[in-house]
Amino acid sequence: MSDPNDLSVFLDLGWQRLTRGVADKRAAARHPVLATVSPEGRPEARTVVLRAASRSAATVEVHTDGGSGKITSLAAHPFAQLHVWDDTARLQIRLSTTVQIARGPDAAQKWQDVPAGARIAYGASPPPGTAIPHAHAYRKLANRDWFTVLTFEIESIELMQLTDPHKRAVFKAFDGWAGAWWVP
Amino acid sequence: MSDPNDLSVFLDLGWQRLTRGVADKRAAARHPVLATVSPEGRPEARTVVLRAASRSAATVEVHTDGGSGKITSLAAHPFAQLHVWDDTARLQIRLSTTVQIARGPDAAQKWQDVPAGARIAYGASPPPGTAIPHAHAYRKLANRDWFTVLTFEIESIELMQLTDPHKRAVFKAFDGWAGAWWVP
Numbered sequence: 001m002s003d004p005n006d007l008s009v010f011l012d013l014g015w016q017r018l019t020r021g022v023a024d025k026r027a028a029a030r031h032p033v034l035a036t037v038s039p040e041g042r043p044e045a046r047t048v049v050l051r052a053a054s055r056s057a058a059t060v061e062v063h064t065d066g067g068s069g070k071i072t073s074l075a076a077h078p079f080a081q082l083h084v085w086d087d088t089a090r091l092q093i094r095l096s097t098t099v100q101i102a103r104g105p106d107a108a109q110k111w112q113d114v115p116a117g118a119r120i121a122y123g124a125s126p127p128p129g130t131a132i133p134h135a136h137a138y139r140k141l142a143n144r145d146w147f148t149v150l151t152f153e154i155e156s157i158e159l160m161q162l163t164d165p166h167k168r169a170v171f172k173a174f175d176g177w178a179g180a181w182w183v184p
Numbered sequence: 185m186s187d188p189n190d191l192s193v194f195l196d197l198g199w200q201r202l203t204r205g206v207a208d209k210r211a212a213a214r215h216p217v218l219a220t221v222s223p224e225g226r227p228e229a230r231t232v233v234l235r236a237a238s239r240s241a242a243t244v245e246v247h248t249d250g251g252s253g254k255i256t257s258l259a260a261h262p263f264a265q266l267h268v269w270d271d272t273a274r275l276q277i278r279l280s281t282t283v284q285i286a287r288g289p290d291a292a293q294k295w296q297d298v299p300a301g302a303r304i305a306y307g308a309s310p311p312p313g314t315a316i317p318h319a320h321a322y323r324k325l326a327n328r329d330w331f332t333v334l335t336f337e338i339e340s341i342e343l344m345q346l347t348d349p350h351k352r353a354v355f356k357a358f359d360g361w362a363g364a365w366w367v368p
Contacts, residue, residue: 005318033267035219035229045219045229045267047276083217083229092231124367131364134189135351138367167319180315183308183322 007179010169014093014159017086018060021050028086029053029093034062035083038069039076045083046070058154058173060095063114066103066148067127074099080152092160097152107149114147122147160184191363194353198277198343201270202244205234212270213237213277218246219267222253223260229267230254242338242357244279247298250287250332251311258283264336276344281336291333298331306331344368 003009021029034048052061060082064070074080078101084093114122123141132138157177160168166184171177187193205213218232236245244266248254258264262285268277298306307325316322341361344352350368355361 004320031269033217033219033229033269035217035227037221037225037227041221041225041261042263042280043219043221043227043261043265044278045217045265046278047267047269077225077227079226081227081229083231085215085217085231094228094230096226126367128367130367132367133365135353135365136188136349137365165320169319181317181319181321183310183312183314183316 004167005181007169007171007181010159010161010167011157011171011177011179013089013091013161014157014171015053015055017089017091018050018084018093019053019055021084022053028088029084032060032062032082032084032095034070035081036070036073037077037079038073044070044073048082060097060152060154062150062152063110063122064148064150065122065124065128066146067124067129069129071101071148074101074150080150082152090162092158092162094158094160095152095154096156096158097154100151100153102149102151103147104145107147108144110149111144111147119144119147158182188351189365191353191355191365194343194345194351195341195355195361195363197273197275197345198341198355199237199239201273201275202234202268202277203237203239205268206237212272213268216244216246216266216268216279218254219265220254220257221261221263222257228254228257232266244281244336244338246334246336247294247305248332248334249306249308249312250330251308251313253313255285255332258285258334264334266336274346276342276346278342278344279336279338280340280342281338284335284337286333286335287331288329291331292328294333295328295331303328303331342366 020027082095119142123143123146168184171179204211266279303326307327307330352368355363
C-alpha cells in the first residue's frame with residue numbers, strides 16, 4: 001500500500017491515466033475536452049482526440065482542421081485547459097497549457113503518419129462553422145494544407161480523485177512538479 | 185424514418201439526451217463539463233452534476249460550493265459553456281449560457297431538497313483550493329450557507345452528431361430556436 005500523502009505517486013497516477021489515452025482508443029483520456037476562450041472572451045469546450053502525451057517534454061498533442069473555430073480562438077487567446085474524467089480511476093485531470101499551432105510545411109512530417117482514412121477530418125468546403133441550407137451540403141477535403149498540429153505545453157496539472165475522502169493536488173512546471181495538496 | 189434535414193427533430197434529440205441526465209444517473213448528460221473563464225482570462229473546465237434542465241425556460245441547473253473556484257470565475261465572467269459527449273447517440277451537446285448565482289436565503293428552498301448525505305459537498309474548511317500540508321487536512325462542513333445554485337440561461341445550443349456523414353446545427357434563443365445547419 002503506497003503512502004496516500006505521497007504527491008509523486010499521485011502524479012504518477014495522473015500521467016499513467018493520461019498516457020493510456022494515446023495507446024488505447026477506449027481509455028477515458030483518448031477524448032479530452034478542450035476548453036478555450038473565444039475572441040469575444042466567451043468560454044468554449046469541445047471533445048478532441050489525444051494524439052500524443054510526453055511527461056518529459058510536458059506536452060500533449062491534438063490534431064485539428066485549420067479552419068475550425070478552435071483555431072480562431074487559440075490564435076486570439078493561446079491558452080487552453082484540457083479536461084479528462086477517468087471513471088475507472090475516479091480521477092479528474094486538468095491540464096493548464098499554452099499552445100503552439102503548426103500547419104502546412106510545419107506539420108508536413110506528421111501528416112505523413114495520418115492514415116488515409118483519417119485524413120478526411122482535415123479541410124472542408126465550405127469551412128467548418130459555415131451555415132448551409134441542408135445537413136449534408138458540404139464536402140470533406142482530406143487536404144494537408146488544413147491539417148493542423150496543436151502542441152499544448154503544460155504549465156500545471158490538477159488532479160482530483162473522488163475516492164473517500166476526496167483528494168486533490170496541483171503540480172506546476174515552475175518548481176519541477178513538486179506539487180501541493182489542495183482542499184478538494 | 186424522419187427527415188434528416190428536419191432541424192426540429194435534431195433539436196428534440198438534443199433535449200431528449202440532455203434531460204435524461206437529470207433523471208438517470210448513468211446518462212452521459214448527468215455529468216457535463218462546465219467551461220468558464222478565470223478572472224485572469226484563462227479557460228477552465230471541470231465536471232459538474234446536472235440537477236435540472238427545462239426546455240420551456242431554456243435553463244439548466246448545477247449546485248456547487250460557494251467557495252469553489254468556479255464561483256470566483258463566474259463572478260468575474262458570468263458566461264459558461266456546458267459540454268456533453270453522449271456516446272450512445274454519438275452526439276456532442278454544447279450550451280452557451282449566461283449564469284445567475286443564488287446562495288444563502290436565495291437558495292434556501294432548494295437546500296431543503298438536498299438529501300442529508302449529499303450536503304457534505306457544500307462548504308469546506310479551509311475553503312476549496314487552499315494548499316494544505318497533507319491530503320486529508322480539511323473538513324467538509326455540510327453548511328447551507330455555502331450551498332450555491334447556478335442557473336444557466338441558454339443563449340444557443342450546438343449539436344454535432346458523428347453519424348455518417350457528420351451533421352451539425354446551431355439553435356439560438358433570439359429567433360425562437362429555429363436553428364441552422366452548419367458545416368461540421
